[in-house]
Amino acid sequence: MKNTYNPLSSSIRKKLRQILGKRFLETQEDLRAYSVDASPHSFLPEAVALPESAEEIAQILRLAQKEKFPVIPRGAGTSTTGATLAVKGGLVISLLRLNRILEINREDLVAVVEPGVFTGDFKRAVEEVGLFYPPDPASYEFSTIGGNVACGAGGPKGLKYGTTKDYVLGLEVVTARGEIIFCGRRTMKGVVGYDLVHLFTGSEGTLGVITKLILKLIPKPPCQATLALWLEDTEKAAKAFLEILKAKLFPATAELLDDTTLLAVKRFLEKEILRAQALLLLEFDGAKKQVEEDLLQAQKILKNFGLKLEVATSKQEREKLWRARRLISPALKKIAPGKLADDVVLPRSKVPEFLSFAKNTGEKYGLTVACFGHLGDGNIHVNILFEKNDEIKAQKVRVEILNKVLDLCGTISGEHGIGLTKKGFLPKELSPEVLSLMKGIKQVFDPHNILNPEKIF
Amino acid sequence: MKNTYNPLSSSIRKKLRQILGKRFLETQEDLRAYSVDASPHSFLPEAVALPESAEEIAQILRLAQKEKFPVIPRGAGTSTTGATLAVKGGLVISLLRLNRILEINREDLVAVVEPGVFTGDFKRAVEEVGLFYPPDPASYEFSTIGGNVACGAGGPKGLKYGTTKDYVLGLEVVTARGEIIFCGRRTMKGVVGYDLVHLFTGSEGTLGVITKLILKLIPKPPCQATLALWLEDTEKAAKAFLEILKAKLFPATAELLDDTTLLAVKRFLEKEILRAQALLLLEFDGAKKQVEEDLLQAQKILKNFGLKLEVATSKQEREKLWRARRLISPALKKIAPGKLADDVVLPRSKVPEFLSFAKNTGEKYGLTVACFGHLGDGNIHVNILFEKNDEIKAQKVRVEILNKVLDLCGTISGEHGIGLTKKGFLPKELSPEVLSLMKGIKQVFDPHNILNPEKIF
Numbered sequence: 001m002k003n004t005y006n007p008l009s010s011s012i013r014k015k016l017r018q019i020l021g022k023r024f025l026e027t028q029e030d031l032r033a034y035s036v037d038a039s040p041h042s043f044l045p046e047a048v049a050l051p052e053s054a055e056e057i058a059q060i061l062r063l064a065q066k067e068k069f070p071v072i073p074r075g076a077g078t079s080t081t082g083a084t085l086a087v088k089g090g091l092v093i094s095l096l097r098l099n100r101i102l103e104i105n106r107e108d109l110v111a112v113v114e115p116g117v118f119t120g121d122f123k124r125a126v127e128e129v130g131l132f133y134p135p136d137p138a139s140y141e142f143s144t145i146g147g148n149v150a151c152g153a154g155g156p157k158g159l160k161y162g163t164t165k166d167y168v169l170g171l172e173v174v175t176a177r178g179e180i181i182f183c184g185r186r187t188m189k190g191v192v193g194y195d196l197v198h199l200f201t202g203s204e205g206t207l208g209v210i211t212k213l214i215l216k217l218i219p220k221p222p223c224q225a226t227l228a229l230w231l232e233d234t235e236k237a238a239k240a241f242l243e244i245l246k247a248k249l250f251p252a253t254a255e256l257l258d259d260t261t262l263l264a265v266k267r268f269l270e271k272e273i274l275r276a277q278a279l280l281l282l283e284f285d286g287a288k289k290q291v292e293e294d295l296l297q298a299q300k301i302l303k304n305f306g307l308k309l310e311v312a313t314s315k316q317e318r319e320k321l322w323r324a325r326r327l328i329s330p331a332l333k334k335i336a337p338g339k340l341a342d343d344v345v346l347p348r349s350k351v352p353e354f355l356s357f358a359k360n361t362g363e364k365y366g367l368t369v370a371c372f373g374h375l376g377d378g379n380i381h382v383n384i385l386f387e388k389n390d391e392i393k394a395q396k397v398r399v400e401i402l403n404k405v406l407d408l409c410g411t412i413s414g415e416h417g418i419g420l421t422k423k424g425f426l427p428k429e430l431s432p433e434v435l436s437l438m439k440g441i442k443q444v445f446d447p448h449n450i451l452n453p454e455k456i457f
Numbered sequence: 458m459k460n461t462y463n464p465l466s467s468s469i470r471k472k473l474r475q476i477l478g479k480r481f482l483e484t485q486e487d488l489r490a491y492s493v494d495a496s497p498h499s500f501l502p503e504a505v506a507l508p509e510s511a512e513e514i515a516q517i518l519r520l521a522q523k524e525k526f527p528v529i530p531r532g533a534g535t536s537t538t539g540a541t542l543a544v545k546g547g548l549v550i551s552l553l554r555l556n557r558i559l560e561i562n563r564e565d566l567v568a569v570v571e572p573g574v575f576t577g578d579f580k581r582a583v584e585e586v587g588l589f590y591p592p593d594p595a596s597y598e599f600s601t602i603g604g605n606v607a608c609g610a611g612g613p614k615g616l617k618y619g620t621t622k623d624y625v626l627g628l629e630v631v632t633a634r635g636e637i638i639f640c641g642r643r644t645m646k647g648v649v650g651y652d653l654v655h656l657f658t659g660s661e662g663t664l665g666v667i668t669k670l671i672l673k674l675i676p677k678p679p680c681q682a683t684l685a686l687w688l689e690d691t692e693k694a695a696k697a698f699l700e701i702l703k704a705k706l707f708p709a710t711a712e713l714l715d716d717t718t719l720l721a722v723k724r725f726l727e728k729e730i731l732r733a734q735a736l737l738l739l740e741f742d743g744a745k746k747q748v749e750e751d752l753l754q755a756q757k758i759l760k761n762f763g764l765k766l767e768v769a770t771s772k773q774e775r776e777k778l779w780r781a782r783r784l785i786s787p788a789l790k791k792i793a794p795g796k797l798a799d800d801v802v803l804p805r806s807k808v809p810e811f812l813s814f815a816k817n818t819g820e821k822y823g824l825t826v827a828c829f830g831h832l833g834d835g836n837i838h839v840n841i842l843f844e845k846n847d848e849i850k851a852q853k854v855r856v857e858i859l860n861k862v863l864d865l866c867g868t869i870s871g872e873h874g875i876g877l878t879k880k881g882f883l884p885k886e887l888s889p890e891v892l893s894l895m896k897g898i899k900q901v902f903d904p905h906n907i908l909n910p911e912k913i914f
Binding site: 110152154162175182189191195199201219220245248292294346377378379410412413416426429431433438441456 | 565699702
């Protein structure tokens, strides 16, 4: 989809100022603030809009459609794939001012929210009334619910509770034509026409701008417990988890830290945690008796694996066990200046094989590969660490690893999406026929390709 | 979407015979067998195909695309909306010969099946290895898994476990162009490109012919218990259930039978069940201790509602309590020759108001309206009963009831889909802009409108 776009002329800028007043930003300082996200890339937009209503966004899109300039919707800018960057210039629309929690309904078990609400704030508001919104991407304290839906975010709780896309019932969306539409519903079920809700979810702002969300809630599980198993190697951790599943235990979370990740965290903590080379963190939740029963059974299974088994039921103790997991990102940044990160997913049974492959492939090129992540649903975060002049080698490792993922019937992204950084790998996973159907859909929703151009395809 | 189609000429028939051999059916007897489903309508197809592979289906569709004749995919023909009928003539493709369970993987928690597998057979095969496929449409013993996915079927377990669409991970589909494509994945998560899996799910055979399915499984809950509460009125049953939810109990199933439904069942059973005017059936599942605790808490809440509370934990006793629920369909058929049936969904908090409205609206026109169904997720089956010459009145009641559903932020179909019988109501729920996007998608997937014409739109 090659298109030519018009720059934001002074007459377009005048019209945008009429719509937005002081909420139309043009200074170099402002533009630079919106030129980056959590990816390694940077593109300067021509201007930034801070709309406060769906109606304002509709006006902007009608103008963009007429004048042919790119529009890039943006939440908190935590995308790791460059999905929020203005690759072709144009106007970034920040959704941060649409930030109201409009309703949390305890009888219907639904919430109605605007896209700019921070996910952590939303989760707390829901828990305050005894309900639960399970999706928990690592970024939840500083990413928005609209961004989570736009990229189909996941998180550790995916194992038991599914991911963001399992909690979206209805959406208000501004289309590329500048129409405000509603799709989906506020009921638990519905099969009226095609499922546009799931089409917008994970479409990375390329099909419309989400302006309101109806989300499904569930009752909050009253009890949680965490189990930490320190092991001598990573594959053994993956095998231990498969035994848990075979025993029909179904933890809410199963997180893995491999040797490199653990080493990074150890250095960061500046102390040695035993002689462990891997850490498996399991979390069980539910009614008290259920959790007690699960813990006993899990301990029985896991006592034959690993070096040390720790159990925590109080919030404070649990936080302590989770500390190593939370430190991963800053710790990995400390040990290597360069990092290529992917969020691949494998069928659970293939995880042990994949973990050795990733490690060995790194070693073949003299690089370190750190793996951690959501063992529970097979979603492994692969981090290829490199010094500045080793980037080409790192890219080679990446290609071999992603090819292996596809050989093992896996997928190249479980929760980050494609954005800019994985575009090149899309044709490896999707056939030309499937890509052609997807591009056909894009054409229907956004005939002039003004919405977030250069992303996904 | 108006199209003209070519009749199945002798040269087309010759080509179809070359593809299918004796599995190409043309006798009047055969055509009549495929002219009906569980809707009140009937349309004679021109011929019927019994393909045995995706490749054969691809050949048929390439021919249909070239020669412009309609193709109507069909499972077991249990659609209540006429979704499987050959409204424009053409070729019915029965998927019943693609009926192999290809894989049930206990480590990956996935199954790979062909569309013609009966859902009941599949559920049993999965349970034999200790796993669980929750979706349980009432028809599960005689409907196919492919049909369930094509119409987005639901069932009582929707409350806790979601519906069919929550269990579809990947699909092999033959497109209208006769290409065999794969979309989705066999992993638990994935956000690579647009979500075509959910687009095909519930699209009623209008976007492609499903030829293979990758389904998500979960561990089988070890223990079940059923609770039957007989009450003096229907609204009270709905309120009792809201109290259960408020106490953060989350049953797997919450089924309601209103006075008329219960009366029908009573007559059918030829005995009086107490003086109850409504029945609420709750089912809890999970670990043994958990279920025991839930039951105790539920009994405490429900003892102040209703006339009699029964609890069953053994399979045999549970079956006894479920008997009234299972008898509804034959019982309602016995008390009235005509029936207009809808499967509306309301936000849970609106269910009591809706139940009175439905009853009163029936009474206004001198007709009886029986309501039963999945109280748990607000999915109420509304049955307008009428004598032969009252159909016009019944249609008026239907319109008032469906309008009320939309006024209460509900949806006109939770699990049956639109098909033929609800087409007229689609523009009441969906805006012209949304309909236009859906029609645009249809155009991308099936430019000549050969797949299941006259359905949904």
